[in-house]
Amino acid sequence: MLEHIAGLDGIAATELFGHADADTIHDVLAEVGRFMAEVVAPTNRDGDTIGATWSDGSVILPDSFRAAYARWVESGFGAMPFDPDYGGAGFPWISAIAVQEMLTSANMALSLCPLLTQGAIDAIHAHGSAEQRATYLPKMLTGEWTGTMNLTEPQAGSDVGAVTTRAKPRGDGSWAITGQKIFITWGEHDIADNIVHLVLARTPGSPPGTKGISMFMVPKFLVGADGSLGERNAAHCVSIEHKLGIHGSPTCVMAYDDAIGWLVGGEHDGMRNMFTMMNNARLSVGLQGLALAERAFQMAVDYAKERKQGRVPGAPAGEQSAIVDHPDVRRMLLTMRASIEALRGIIYLNATALDRSTHGADEAARAEGMELADLLTPVSKGWGTDLGVDLTSLAIQVFGGMGYIEETGVAQHFRDARIAPIYEGTNGIQAMDLVGRKLPMRAGAAVTDYLDRIAAVDAALAEAGEPCASIRVALAEGLAALRTATDWLLADGMANPLDALAGATPYLRLFSVVTGGWMMARQALAASEALTTGDAADRAFYEAKILSARFFCEQLLPQAVGLVPAITATNRDLAAIAF
Numbered sequence: 001m002l003e004h005i006a007g008l009d010g011i012a013a014t015e016l017f018g019h020a021d022a023d024t025i026h027d028v029l030a031e032v033g034r035f036m037a038e039v040v041a042p043t044n045r046d047g048d049t050i051g052a053t054w055s056d057g058s059v060i061l062p063d064s065f066r067a068a069y070a071r072w073v074e075s076g077f078g079a080m081p082f083d084p085d086y087g088g089a090g091f092p093w094i095s096a097i098a099v100q101e102m103l104t105s106a107n108m109a110l111s112l113c114p115l116l117t118q119g120a121i122d123a124i125h126a127h128g129s130a131e132q133r134a135t136y137l138p139k140m141l142t143g144e145w146t147g148t149m150n151l152t153e154p155q156a157g158s159d160v161g162a163v164t165t166r167a168k169p170r171g172d173g174s175w176a177i178t179g180q181k182i183f184i185t186w187g188e189h190d191i192a193d194n195i196v197h198l199v200l201a202r203t204p205g206s207p208p209g210t211k212g213i214s215m216f217m218v219p220k221f222l223v224g225a226d227g228s229l230g231e232r233n234a235a236h237c238v239s240i241e242h243k244l245g246i247h248g249s250p251t252c253v254m255a256y257d258d259a260i261g262w263l264v265g266g267e268h269d270g271m272r273n274m275f276t277m278m279n280n281a282r283l284s285v286g287l288q289g290l291a292l293a294e295r296a297f298q299m300a301v302d303y304a305k306e307r308k309q310g311r312v313p314g315a316p317a318g319e320q321s322a323i324v325d326h327p328d329v330r331r332m333l334l335t336m337r338a339s340i341e342a343l344r345g346i347i348y349l350n351a352t353a354l355d356r357s358t359h360g361a362d363e364a365a366r367a368e369g370m371e372l373a374d375l376l377t378p379v380s381k382g383w384g385t386d387l388g389v390d391l392t393s394l395a396i397q398v399f400g401g402m403g404y405i406e407e408t409g410v411a412q413h414f415r416d417a418r419i420a421p422i423y424e425g426t427n428g429i430q431a432m433d434l435v436g437r438k439l440p441m442r443a444g445a446a447v448t449d450y451l452d453r454i455a456a457v458d459a460a461l462a463e464a465g466e467p468c469a470s471i472r473v474a475l476a477e478g479l480a481a482l483r484t485a486t487d488w489l490l491a492d493g494m495a496n497p498l499d500a501l502a503g504a505t506p507y508l509r510l511f512s513v514v515t516g517g518w519m520m521a522r523q524a525l526a527a528s529e530a531l532t533t534g535d536a537a538d539r540a541f542y543e544a545k546i547l548s549a550r551f552f553c554e555q556l557l558p559q560a561v562g563l564v565p566a567i568t569a570t571n572r573d574l575a576a577i578a579f
Helices: 008-012 022-049 063-075 093-106 108-127 130-142 270-306 327-359 363-404 410-417 427-438 441-455 458-464 466-493 497-502 504-533 536-556 559-568 572-576
Strands: 053-055 058-060 145-150 166-169 175-185 194-202 213-219 221-223 229-232 235-240 251-264
Touching: 022 063, 022 093, 022 108, 022 410, 053 235, 058 235, 063 108, 093 108, 093 270, 093 327, 108 130, 108 145, 108 194, 108 213, 108 251, 108 270, 130 145, 130 194, 130 213, 145 175, 175 194, 175 213, 175 235, 194 251, 194 270, 213 221, 213 270, 270 327, 270 363, 270 410, 327 363, 327 504, 327 536, 363 410, 363 427, 363 441, 363 504, 427 441, 427 497, 427 504, 441 466, 441 504, 458 466, 458 504, 466 497, 466 504, 466 536, 466 559, 497 504, 504 536, 504 559
Parallel strands: 145 194, 166 194
Antiparallel strands: 053 058, 166 175, 175 251, 194 213, 213 251, 221 229, 235 251
């Protein structure tokens, strides 16, 4: 996957990543997998049953969380993709995505702490002063200090421009921050020495809307010139939310009462600073759908092999069959497997595109990487998190009645997954972003060039012959549907924005499913080639890859054609009906 689909070899071959060749990355990831299985995964149940608790402004996590997080800090795995000047390992982002997938599969609630810290690191590294970077980044890269993003307020969720938190100059270069923020993930906890809050606020006389927003660094404990921790800042958690899932991740209401903060970047640059984090953060949230689906799939496979119920036609009389032998259960398992493999291809390609956007060989390569990342990010986040909900629900179905019983543990993944289509920009916003911002790039040429890129795989599928024949037909049909929908949006939808927005969500699904078919076609081609040149010992693995690709393209990709009418239906009926 990393080499054949995501293009790891090309990234690792650059001068910047020469120390992190594919073999080194695979060796590191093998050790990460062991660490996650032995250290982090056993804490997942505690996160759900014990959870985070609030008492008099403090948030207490389960003992197992504190122990596992301390081991995470010691491991250095969190610093892999960051700048060596501040203690990072300088690995490509795609390697960090693989680490994130395993961490999130092991314990999604705990994984959100490094995820939020990652976003804060990105913002400070890109927009902070030299002093801020030197003071804060080394401790944040190790995880000794964690980070948050404080954006949402009771009246300002998706509408960021409605933020009312205030910042006033204190006369010494610092600012006094006053206001309340809600839904602040890991805003308070007891597993790290300090928490660095990045708070969006308005300065005196700032213009209304998003143009008047600035970003401020507000640490839980003030930091001395030598990096030592000083007095407690006036930033406090006044409560935590009681949620459907991710119980081990504290979702905080934060109150700032003349808390001391420092401007990050320029005044009124808050939105620009925030968008620095956006592609990485949205990709990481899409990854949550993949990670939870993978863990739920593994549990479903194990259960289906053990659970005996009924008798499959042709089985010996008087004997119950394992439910894995029932065709309907096998269909559910293969739906999970094929969807996961398609989604993993998209997310890892997206990560490589981000690597190229910042570290490409020249400006043209960087621009190409950024364009591909721009197109794939709403797909990764939107389809990835939708699949996370769909596939964890399907895992419960495999378990049957026992899946609905909490003691089996599979229901937790469904509950945990449900937040991912909502936060970091709802999936409706991802669809509007794809149609409203990404589709018009280069007057539509960015998307049409992307569709031509998908079409280019047709020749290789034809050359591969019978194993890929049905994949070729299904991908061509899905791509034709996507072209039809794209042409309509560019010609008719853009003339009436309400019509384009009405079809945005089914368009995102169509775009995603066809992209998934492309990923599976490429995997089938790589597997087909490996069968003729690779080690015979891996034959079963490659044959299974081709079967998964064929199943996805024959049985899941055809939904693409049925989505076109929903895209071209216009806003007429949506506007006419009364609610």
